[in-house]
Amino acid sequence: MGDGAYDVVIIGAGSVGTPAALFLAQAGLDVLVLDRLPSVGQGSNKAAIGGIRATHSDPAKIRLAQRTIEILASWEETHGQDIEWRSGGYVFVAYTPREERILKDLLVVQHAYGLGIEWLDAKALLEIVPDLNPRGLIGGTYSPGDGHCSPLLACHAFYDEARRKGASFRFGEQVTGIELREGRVRAVRSNEDCYETPVVINAAGPWARAVGNLVGLDHPVQPDSHEAGVTEPVTHFLDPMVVDIRPAPGSSNYYFHQLASGQIAFCITPQPPIVGEDCRETSGFLPMVARRMVDLMPRLANLRVRRTWRGLYPMTPDGSPLVGWAQEIEGYAMAIGMCGQGVMLGPGLGELLARMITGTLVPEDQEVLGILSPYREFAAQEALR
């Protein structure tokens, strides 16, 4: 394979690189995906708990995630593979006027983009999530079009389909260099081989910065780690993803949902962030998250935790991804800095990357790429990352 030339080499077979490979291969390009890990989705993808929402406040994310939802929701019908998509919606709860204000402010933007999200008072919200602690509950937002899937199965489904469409994947290969000629990408070198290509996509997630360094670029992507867990399976009792954005000592928010398999998957956002690549389990996580979850939903008290893990959020200064061509190097594209939203942005983004590389961008794409430009001025963080 080493003597062959590729139209595109993608670095990273994760939440972004894998669907991108599918859509590029589908567009007729000869695609190679390189990953240093032993199989697909073994970086941050498998650490994700699978929530998929279009109800962001950044128009670029909204567009990408809306498309992701369409792709995932129709996947089984189109391709015959069950990726455990469930359209259960998202609920953001408000127990204090602070969250009520934040959530209601967001509705203005979200409605402007035609998102199906509404404010429910406590009584109406309890009909959607009857097990919420009613004490002090003001209300919350509910977006029934959002949902969740198995990140593992979805990533693997993209992988299978990408290969069926002709994409090649090579695992256990560390990219060691990107060769340039006259300011253009010429080849990608790994510890195993060298692959000629005019186009390389950096989709290396938390390790995007190191890939950029290979061509002298310094991408402002810095991973921090979040902790997640999964419980034993029980009969279905919870439809939406429940998000609680109340800050508490040690954490800024947490969220959980019931998987198709009946398990509750949960995740917490540490505050202050735990910056770095350390993914080793810590003793503080479970007491912190369990307390908040049991307080919010007392019924979870008897649910037994099965497993916990940490995963990396490749963060950017403003909490939005960095997507587009490098200005300095022709043929070097970035699809990085997903800020923990690779699973929900990746499929939509994969399609956009395919259009970007085949030169078939549509006007809405230009808007998205403008917002996510790696060369933008970094302003304040998005309210709901």
Added chain:
Amino acid sequence: MRLNHHPILPIDREERFRFTFNGQKLDAYPGETIAAALFAHGIRTFGYHPRDGSPQGIYCANGQCAQCLVIADGKPVKACMTLVRPGMRVDPADGLPELPRVSVPPPMKEVERIRVPALVIGGGPAGMSAAIELGATGIRTLLVDDKHRLGGKLVLQTHRFFGSRDAVYAGTRGIDIATRLDREVRAQPSVEVWLNSTALAVYSDHVVGVLRAGREYVLVAPEVLLVACGARERSLLFKGNTLPGVYGAGAFQTLVNRDLVRAADRLFIVGGGNVGLIAGYHALQAGIEVVGLVEALPECGGYKVHRDKLARLGVPIYTSHTILSANGHDGVESVTIAQVDERFRPVPGTEKTFPCDTVLVAVGLDPADEFYRKAHEFGMRAFVAGDAQEIAEASAAIFSGRIAGRRIAQALGQPGVEIPLEWERMAEILKSKPGQRGAPPPPPVGDVFPVLHCHEEIPCNPCASVCPQGLIRIDPEDIRRRPQYVPTGGNACLGCERCVVVCPGLAITLVDFRRDQQNATVTVPFELGAEAVREGDRVTAVDVAGEDLGPVAVTGVRTSPRNDRTVLVKLLVPRRVATCVAGIRLRARPQPAALPRPVERLGDDEILCRCERVTVGEVRALIRRGFRDMNEIKAVTRAGMGACGGKTCGPLLRRLFREEGIPLEEVTDYVPRPLFMEAPLALFAGAEETGDE
């Protein structure tokens, strides 16, 4: 059925009470687990798996897997670890359990964090021995164990222990060693013991999460950690391998010897190592028929004396045989075995099916060392001892625990703590596998003498240390050498029978011609209870390997407190065969007859991951498609995602790769993650009671 008498174990039950299972009123006794109480009523299907409706029951009986899930008072629990309570309402876990409704959060406090110089996980022979050493130096030590009493697997061992009499209680029964060590641990003022307390995780911040007494989550920060968690039983792939009635030999011993239930009527054993051989012997002691034992190798791998004990009691041992299937619908009804060729492939046409209700899998143990590996990865000061370090006999575990205890004391800067050199050497000796077998020496001459039916090198010396005349010799430098009876001038055998009593292998008889030169009185040890044999009975004398030597008369049955439940049976045996007699068979055991036609189980229903019901066929297909990362197999099939966290299927999957000709260097192992065992969110939240309505 419960055991109401046992030749070795005391049976002492308190007042019984009622609980319900599936609406049916059943009785139970204090201290019984739910699993034991159900088995006592012949119930061994505890529920049906949500994925495929397959019947579920006991598999590990050790809190490791989750196959014995039941719903107790509305909450899913492991039947093997949860004590049954008066009035408890137990229901089968049929499909996914319903999470009970709770309207008000339980009171939650900060999770307690405690610091301790030494934390020992595991109160078996190694952990207790380490704690005793630590206690002796006054080091504050916390010993946690997930069971309701200390002792680990010692509490299941009704047989006398091998090993060195001076060093590790050889010749004493395992259950009694457990009691002694327990007493010694409790005598140490600096050692605190938490029972029913499972270690859930070792975290990167050098903290160990412990579920204290099953009701409170505590974070323990030790200066030094000792992992002495023992071992877990290997599983095996065969058709019907998850039917209720197929379980580990350790699980069986737990049900029979700890929980005192007659867990089976007719038993078949897979594996001729010490664990399988001993389990077979324990079954016979509990009055359970052992239909047979298969061993894939041409010889049993366990001690020959253990093998011979079983053979003498009439258990057929099929070497160079393997199990093909456990057959039945809601549980085991029969087992099909076949001969294997030199590459361990079943030979067509050699299939035999035997009716039985239980199949014990005794195909080896793997160290339960994940906490040690985590601690090591996280740079904690940690030690490992016993089976968690290296699979060996409990005597070896005692020694390695002692050494680890002293090493920890040294690591904590305790002055004057030394580890005698001979300890290290003894630890090595006790770990040794059986060595050379020798030909039996010519029988001794004289009027009275012992015959040592012990011709294999194993680390054991009680016989040499009890002879008041010093006539039984084992190289004092190496107790693995075979014992020799060496009558020397002036010193003659007194016929005291002490060697007969003390031999853990039941491999010494006493031959006495003093009354009658033509017919010897042969004293044989017997552990199936004094009531089983009476003076005047005619029994069948058998040689060391169980071959018939003809009928003989029982001339005496001696029990004595000094002999500790070993009954001495005296036989009148013609001179010709007197030195050949090694034991007795009470009645002509009906040789278990194979069914006229072997049963063929249909379908590829060998289960690789029993938690998620993933078949071997599914996974084999992926391996053949090129999958080499076990985590990818997990992502696609869910194998390893279940309650046990890959503890059971991990070794099986590695083995499947080898079977498929894939070197393990090409395979990426599961990423190990906490928790070791599932525990309710409320406990992590700092609640003590889980507040159900």
